[in-house]
Amino acid sequence: MALQMTKHAMPEQDAQVRAHNFDEVALGYDEETAIAEANRCLSCPNPRCVQGCPVQIDIPGFISKMKTGDFDGAIGVINESNALPAICGRVCPQENQCEMHCVLGIKGEPVAIGRLERFAADRALAAKNEVKPITYAADAKKVAIIGSGPAGLSAAGELAKMGYKVTIFEALHKAGGVLSYGIPEFRLPKEKVVKVEIDNLKKLGVEIEFNSVIGKLYTVDELMEEEGFSAVFIATGAGLPSFMHIAGENLNGVYSANEFLTRCNLMKAYKFPEYHTPLKVGKNVAVIGGGNVAMDAARTSLRLGAEHVYIVYRRSEKELPARLEEVHHAKAEGIDFKLLNNPVEILGDDNGNVEKLRCIKMELGEPDDSGRRRPVAVAGSEFNLDVDTVIVAIGQGPNPLVQSTTPDMQTNKRGNIVADEETGATSKPGVFAGGDIVTGAATVILAMGAGKKAAAAIDEYLKNK
Amino acid sequence: MNKILKKELLSPSVWLFEIEAPRIAKKAEPGQFLIIRTNEEGERLPLTIADFNREKGSVTIVFQEVGAGTSLLAQLNEGECILDVVAPLGKKTHIEKNMGTVVCIGGGIGVAPIHPIARGMHEAGNKVISIMGAKNKDILILEDEMRAVSDEVLITTDDGSYGIKGFVTTALQQIIDRGEKINEVVAIGPVVMMRSVVEATRPYNIKTVVSLNPIMVDGTGMCGGCRVKIGDEIKFACVDGPEFDGHLVDFAGLLSRQRMYKDKEKVESDHVCNLTKIKEVL
Numbered sequence: 001m002a003l004q005m006t007k008h009a010m011p012e013q014d015a016q017v018r019a020h021n022f023d024e025v026a027l028g029y030d031e032e033t034a035i036a037e038a039n040r041c042l043s044c045p046n047p048r049c050v051q052g053c054p055v056q057i058d059i060p061g062f063i064s065k066m067k068t069g070d071f072d073g074a075i076g077v078i079n080e081s082n083a084l085p086a087i088c089g090r091v092c093p094q095e096n097q098c099e100m101h102c103v104l105g106i107k108g109e110p111v112a113i114g115r116l117e118r119f120a121a122d123r124a125l126a127a128k129n130e131v132k133p134i135t136y137a138a139d140a141k142k143v144a145i146i147g148s149g150p151a152g153l154s155a156a157g158e159l160a161k162m163g164y165k166v167t168i169f170e171a172l173h174k175a176g177g178v179l180s181y182g183i184p185e186f187r188l189p190k191e192k193v194v195k196v197e198i199d200n201l202k203k204l205g206v207e208i209e210f211n212s213v214i215g216k217l218y219t220v221d222e223l224m225e226e227e228g229f230s231a232v233f234i235a236t237g238a239g240l241p242s243f244m245h246i247a248g249e250n251l252n253g254v255y256s257a258n259e260f261l262t263r264c265n266l267m268k269a270y271k272f273p274e275y276h277t278p279l280k281v282g283k284n285v286a287v288i289g290g291g292n293v294a295m296d297a298a299r300t301s302l303r304l305g306a307e308h309v310y311i312v313y314r315r316s317e318k319e320l321p322a323r324l325e326e327v328h329h330a331k332a333e334g335i336d337f338k339l340l341n342n343p344v345e346i347l348g349d350d351n352g353n354v355e356k357l358r359c360i361k362m363e364l365g366e367p368d369d370s371g372r373r374r375p376v377a378v379a380g381s382e383f384n385l386d387v388d389t390v391i392v393a394i395g396q397g398p399n400p401l402v403q404s405t406t407p408d409m410q411t412n413k414r415g416n417i418v419a420d421e422e423t424g425a426t427s428k429p430g431v432f433a434g435g436d437i438v439t440g441a442a443t444v445i446l447a448m449g450a451g452k453k454a455a456a457a458i459d460e461y462l463k464n465k
Numbered sequence: 466m467n468k469i470l471k472k473e474l475l476s477p478s479v480w481l482f483e484i485e486a487p488r489i490a491k492k493a494e495p496g497q498f499l500i501i502r503t504n505e506e507g508e509r510l511p512l513t514i515a516d517f518n519r520e521k522g523s524v525t526i527v528f529q530e531v532g533a534g535t536s537l538l539a540q541l542n543e544g545e546c547i548l549d550v551v552a553p554l555g556k557k558t559h560i561e562k563n564m565g566t567v568v569c570i571g572g573g574i575g576v577a578p579i580h581p582i583a584r585g586m587h588e589a590g591n592k593v594i595s596i597m598g599a600k601n602k603d604i605l606i607l608e609d610e611m612r613a614v615s616d617e618v619l620i621t622t623d624d625g626s627y628g629i630k631g632f633v634t635t636a637l638q639q640i641i642d643r644g645e646k647i648n649e650v651v652a653i654g655p656v657v658m659m660r661s662v663v664e665a666t667r668p669y670n671i672k673t674v675v676s677l678n679p680i681m682v683d684g685t686g687m688c689g690g691c692r693v694k695i696g697d698e699i700k701f702a703c704v705d706g707p708e709f710d711g712h713l714v715d716f717a718g719l720l721s722r723q724r725m726y727k728d729k730e731k732v733e734s735d736h737v738c739n740l741t742k743i744k745e746v747l
């Protein structure tokens with residue numbers, strides 16, 4: 001039988017229907033399709049796909065088990081390298097990672113590695129495989145983790161399995177970091193996926209102290225000197241929202257994407273007034289930016305009842321940093337992409353509410369440092385978009401709370417913590433860091449990879465101490 | 466979960482809660498605040514830490530029932546627990562020795578957060594003149610507590626039912642006019658009151674610190690919802706403040722942003738009100 005050159009399609013909710021609900025968009029393969037898709041894999045002896053995966057999952061290894069319907073075996077292989085596969089299968093930018101390198105991609109579409117990973121993981125979640133609690137030695141050393149995003153969670157899991165007593169300190173009232181407050185329900189279900197993965201960690205014996213802002217409640221030094229932690233892993237993410245510093249940014253109706261998504265996801269404003277946190281979405285919304293965060297804010301606006309939602313992005317379609325699948329989904333749902341446009345001012349009415357977004361057209365000039373062609377403004381091309389809500393999604397920086405209270409730990413000029421790429425070691429002995437707080441806003445899987453590497457390095461450090 | 470150790474009605478619709486919170490009590494300083502979530506559906510409510518007792522391991526809040534969030538909180542009883550309390554948030558008040566004469570102004574419920582600041586200033590050996598303002602005598606709170614930590618106390622009421630008839634600025638002007646050398650003013654209260662205080666001290670170039678209360682979500686610098694314009698800069702009140710140099714604050718912007726959810730708040734409090742009624746019927 002000739003090899004099918006395209007991926008098996010993933011069933012999804014109809015675009016017109018899903019644009020008005022918060023249920024998951026992509027529904028996942030059924031068993032038959034999963035096996036058929038697995039059979040597209042050539043089990044390359046020298047698998048290029050693995051190089052593209054930041055945690056180096058044995059991709060042909062797990063897929064070959066799926067070919068025979070051995071899904072338990074498949075998840076076993078995946079779990080050797082990835083503690084949160086149900087999440088990665090959903091949110092990894094596969095087209096830039098594993099799938100980009102797959103040989104099938106040369107002539108046709110690559111194997112749908114992410115979808116297969118998701119299938120195996122979802123099946124295991126549904127089976128509720130028992131997690132065996134760990135029996136800790138009486139003199140087990142204590143490790144503190146700051147932040148419960150993917151970096152913190154993966155480090156916690158690894159360290160617990162090594163026999164360390166792990167406490168995660170989390171500033172918010174819920175665990176998961178961006179997985180809980182940032183990425184919306186329709187892309188990453190909270191109860192079904194995120195909570196289950198976190199509960200499994202708790203079953204291992206990992207403790208999570210919520211409402212604990214490190215830098216305020218305890219400093220890193222206090223954790224080590226007074227609270228009895230032998231090592232600390234800092235995984236506080238890139239939580240500080242950037243604004244554009246243009247006129248009108250303080251008007252009512254202007255949100256950072258963080259505020260908008262936090263109100264909706266963490267505080268469940270989409271269930272207002274049953275949940276009490278309000279969120280105002282007007283009729284016409286402009287989201288500024290072109291990454292995953294912008295797509296999420298735009299699609300969330302639509303689901304909250306906006307009639308017309310624009311994405312305003314200063315470069316062209318090719319440069320959109322969002323996952324390909326999210327761009328496709330957003331378009332299908334009716335998001336209006338205003339590409340090669342840059343906002344210059346937000347105009348308000350007499351009551352301080354947003355009325356218009358003034359933009360200027362852009363064209364692509366010479367390549368810049370990042371190798372992408374630099375957008376340049378077209379003189380005299382300003383125009384106004386009639387909008388009542390503006391959501392700024394142009395990036396996030398590092399929150400300085402921990403760094404500013406840990407003066408002997410080195411940071412770079414952007415405020416990120418300086419840490420060894422392989423070990424996460426910072427300039428302060430016993431203190432490690434990883435994820436977005438070190439790299440700047442990146443991806444879930446890179447943050448998890450950093451957590452895993454740091455766990456190994458912390459083990460090494462504590463054994464030699 | 467933090468247990469309510471004491472619940473007291475200070476004046477109509479103004480409550481004082483003493484909450485068990487040993488970790489927070491150890492760290493809290495005057496000027497800082499906490500964020501409370503009463504129940505799973507509730508909002509995150511920012512409230513100033515009005516007092517703390519390090520030995521007992523407790524913190525005190527004083528709040529006014531103004532809408533859904535605060536009335537849900539007010540329904541909790543002594544011995545019951547608050548779901549989440551996160552603190553200490555924000556920067557502490559700048560207090561040191563030899564600051565000279567400090568005028569501490571508390572308007573309405575603002576007296577509660579000004580109290581630990583006045584006490585701190587007093588303990589550091591500064592001369593503390595306190596001004597307490599209220600609409601009328603019946604809703605004045607914490608008078609004895611303020612007298613205990615001040616060298617002089619002036620009280621103003623809008624209707625003249627107690628102390629000086631007028632606003633806190635009336636008393637402030639009297640102090641200025643009598644030739645008292647004021648080194649610093651700290652004012653906490655309704656935004657319009659703080660704005661009037663700032664306008665009263667501006668001509669005399671008296672350093673004036675105010676505590677801002679924009680709408681907040683996380684309180685850790687993550688959402689930017691609490692942004693305020695201070696001079697030419699945008700600051701996040703939860704981490705860069707809540708106290709700022711009053712002469713640089715854009716009060717008009719602050720007032721406008723605070724009104725953001727006015728219409729939604731009505732829907733919310735009707736909803737909570739109905740729930741309460743249902744509870745009463747059952």
Ligand SMILES: Cc1cc2nc3c(=O)[nH]c(=O)nc-3n(C[C@H](O)[C@H](O)[C@H](O)COP(=O)(O)OP(=O)(O)OC[C@H]3O[C@@H](n4cnc5c(N)ncnc54)[C@H](O)[C@@H]3O)c2cc1C
Nearest residue numbers: 147149150151171177178214237292435436442443444447
């Ligand atoms: C809206 C959105 C969509 C995204 N979509 C994708 C996607 O589709 N695919 C993808 O791969 N990546 C995506 N990303 C990026 C990805 O989520 C991040 O790179 C990843 O979450 C970083 O993980 P982290 O563990 O370093 O930090 P975070 O997930 O940011 O977690 C940090 C945690 O630390 C806590 N914290 C911070 N400061 C303190 C403190 N002082 N004390 C205690 N706790 C503290 C925070 O509350 C938070 O819970 C998206 C990001 C956003 C915002």
Ligand SMILES: Cc1cc2nc3c(=O)[nH]c(=O)nc-3n(C[C@H](O)[C@H](O)[C@H](O)COP(=O)(O)OP(=O)(O)OC[C@H]3O[C@@H](n4cnc5c(N)ncnc54)[C@H](O)[C@@H]3O)c2cc1C
Nearest residue numbers: 511512513527528529532533534535678679680681723730
């Ligand atoms: C740093 C800080 C410290 C505070 N300290 C105290 C305190 O010690 N005692 C006290 O009684 N109140 C304090 N507040 C104000 C208090 O948080 C609000 O009154 C409360 O959030 C209102 O919630 P609600 O649901 O009861 O009312 P809502 O119905 O939601 O709102 C009622 C009114 O309060 C305004 N409001 C709503 N949310 C906020 C908010 N987060 N901040 C300011 N105004 C708001 C609205 O514009 C409206 O006019 C403080 C606020 C901040 C930011």
Ligand code: SF4
Nearest residue numbers: 053088092097098114
């Ligand atoms: S973790 Fe991400 S990059 Fe690695 S195989 Fe899975 S989907 Fe691909």
Ligand code: SF4
Nearest residue numbers: 041042044049102103
């Ligand atoms: S490169 Fe593609 S075909 Fe080869 S093993 Fe990896 S997934 Fe299979």
Ligand code: FES
Nearest residue numbers: 684686688689703
């Ligand atoms: S409350 Fe979110 S940044 Fe201040």
